[in-house]
Amino acid sequence: MAEAANSRRHLVYGLGLIALIILVQVIIERLMGRVWLCECGVVKLWEGEVHSSGNSQQISDWYTPSHIIHGFLFYGLGFLVLRRAPMSLRLGLAGLIEAGWELLENSPIIIERYRSATMAYDYVGDSILNSGMDTVWMTLGFLAAWKLPVKVTIALAIAAEIATAFIIRDNLTLNVIMLIYPIEAIKVWQGGL
Template identity: 65%
Template sequence: MTEMVEGRRQQQSFWFIACALVLLVQIVAEHMMGRVPICTCGYVKLFEPVVKSSGNSQHIADWYTPSHIIHGFLFFGLTHLIMRGKPLSMRLFVAMLIESGWELLENSPIIINRYRAATISLDYVGDSILNSAMDAVFMVVGFLFAWRAPVAVTIAIAIFFELLTGWLIRDNLTLNVLMLVWPVEAIKTWQGGI
């Protein structure tokens, strides 16, 4: 019995280490892409409250942080459905691959230019490495929260985050995806009214 427990513990350790390596690869890749390590302002803030500012997407957290927590909720649900019976640590690894892949794509010229062309983010320059890495960490927070919390609570928090950010900054995960994939001029006009 103790051998089984020890084997399980080693397997979980392997996948958690693999998650950390994925984050490290993301950080190194973004450095090689020329991303700035921290805000060009020269300091680090815990939270950047102004969306239309040069500090947005540059510090530890911002108004898009709830979207990354929701990513964690969604990736937990997805891996729960398609990887039933697999260890949580392996499922978290898959979530990290998806999130880190998105962070690399999001900070590539093709997506940065798409944001500038199709959304109100005309001055978007991409994330700092710090912000991007923290986006992945916040996804992990969301994933682990969804693992421990009742489904109804997780869904309620996701809806609350979407409504709150939609009201405060006229943007959220749903609108962000919609405007990136299929821009709606009326939404762009409404979002520009901040």
């Protein structure tokens, strides 16, 4: 009974840290000049068109699975490196890493890198709504990895990677490859939609 209460308490603390991190992330992004919402004037739960002005502007899109996988990975890393640390601390650190990535991803240097090295030729960065939600999606992935068996988490990550590669010719793995070491053959294949 005490263990369950302790677990709930750490969950509440961790979610409080995530809320604070997202608040700071949103403030910094606004100071960076990011737009609150899609300039299309519509807020949607899902943007299914990759090559549209609404991509990376809405609550979720084809890159949402990547952020959920971030949560899986951050949970695994925290488990390996900080096994004795409370879950709330591990979740808070995962939130800091994700928010840091979101800030970097929406900086001019990374936006330009996406435009030049990947299939995202018209990428303008995320809206604040989308970026904040990316951190929420990571949090949900982290919490899922916390509760699900390891095999299920790994299977879900692989399924998401395969599905997004098949449907939109992009996924977390390809995104990382193309940002770090662009391969022309991948860029040509991605542009073939």
